[in-house]
Amino acid sequence: MNEHLEALDPAPLWRHFRALCNTPRPSGEEAALVAMLEAWADAQGLAHDRDAFGNLRIKKPASPGSEKAPGVILQGHLDMVAQANAGTEHDFSRDPIRTYVEDGWLHADGTTLGADNGLGVAAALAVLEDKTLTHGPLEALFTLEEETSMGGALNLAAGWLEGERLINLDSEERGEVYIGCAGGSDVVVDAQLPTSEVSDDERGLRVALTGLKGGHSGMDIHQPLGNANRLLIRVLRALEPLGARLGDYAGGTLRNAIPREAFATLLLPADTVEAAVVTVNQLEQTLKRELGSTDSGLQLSAEPAHFEGEALNRDASAMLVATLHAAPCGVERMSADVPGVVDTSNNLGVLSLEAGRFHLCALVRSLHDSAVEAMVDRFQALFGLMGARAKAEHGYPGWVPNPKGELLAAFKAQHQALLGRDAGVKVIHAGLECGIIGSKYPHLDMISFGPSIRGAHSPDERVELASVTEFWHMLSALLAATAR
Known part of the structure; x- marks a missing residue:
């Protein structure tokens, strides 16, 4: 199912997103996906563990020469919103998401797409897999039940994560970086x-x-x-x-x-x-x-x-x-x-x-x-x-903006260098997990960015393909910049 995704660029990211589309993952039913990712981590030779709630962490050592760089946490949530149009028969606990490309955008057939936050998760997996990228010590944190209750973040173990910086991959506007969010x-x-x-x-x-x-x-x-x-x-x-x-x-x-x-x-x-x-x-x-x-x-x-x-x-x-x-x-x-x-x-x-x-x-x-x-x-x-x-x-809780963070400065510099234009610095009226994670790890320097997604949480959900390519290049460049 969804074989056409592997012909898209960047191929490693879309290959992982295909696996996510083919693995049902409505909120509260992420167990099969977690087991699949644990088996994948074992095959990659990557260490992994889970906290008491079931949040998954996969670790990757720093690139040679970057061992002393600040540790970076790549963070996203595994679950997706389960919404289907009236008349569309779809069992979100069993059926894969059926996708198609139209006019430069990826859509789902009558259901939510799961680009929120599947593309962030796919990007983190592609980083973990890529042996050519330059980066410091990495942790990929995959939380559960974000869409229904923020349960994974709310129950995240304290004293578990090791990194000093966190990149949340769950925002949805190309060319923008988020430094604060609403509580709720x-x-x-x-x-x-x-x-x-x-x-x-x-x-x-x-x-x-x-x-x-x-x-x-x-x-x-x-x-x-x-x-x-x-x-x-x-x-x-x-x-x-x-x-x-x-x-x-x-x-x-x-x-x-x-x-x-x-x-x-x-x-x-x-x-x-x-x-x-x-x-x-x-x-x-x-x-x-x-x-x-x-x-x-x-x-x-x-x-x-x-x-x-x-x-x-x-x-x-x-x-x-x-x-x-x-x-x-x-x-x-x-x-x-x-x-x-x-x-x-x-x-x-x-x-x-x-x-x-x-x-x-x-x-x-x-x-x-x-x-x-x-x-x-x-x-x-x-x-x-x-x-x-x-x-x-x-x-x-909400996420209080820090406009003077080092991670934000690095993102802005790389965005200008890579794309030739300034990034928009934003505060989002949505419940990113950064606020909750930051309350448990107040030392973290955090930002959030992602590709352009429209219609999230509805069957009109779609993602702009060109923005995914840009998202990948920005993430790769940012990791290299923070590995010095």
């Missing part, structure tokens, strides 16, 4: 809400909102993209005057992906169903106009549906829809210190309702840990008004 926290709400039986004069109506682009809930949160949960809740709010109450709801699948689809079953008086369908059709046109060309694929439909069991009673349904309608979503504040960078945001990532059991998982991000705490408190206050408890989970 999940906000989780679970509640059992009161229900009542469906009456004889009520009818079921299935409302579906599909066709949105989705995207990364950090790096794409400032883009004019639709959030399926936000939009469908707005539709439900508009149908309440017709006597609608919620039977069930399912929207979004990952808290760190902007939801592309959401579905709800409503119960309405039989004599208002026709008016509800008209309202939905009108709202489809309204939402399309508002979203414009940026997210033009939106589709909103309403079809008669059979519903079994009990639905939320009128009061509970109205209370839940109003609470969600008022919940924070999207960009809260732009940074006052870093122009063009989002300071604080929230993504209403996953919503569900079944048999009266409500679940929400949102992801709050900010450059300031205090702003994360304040946003979490807002959720707690809001959902407290309906008697539900919101709790914070999987919190992680």
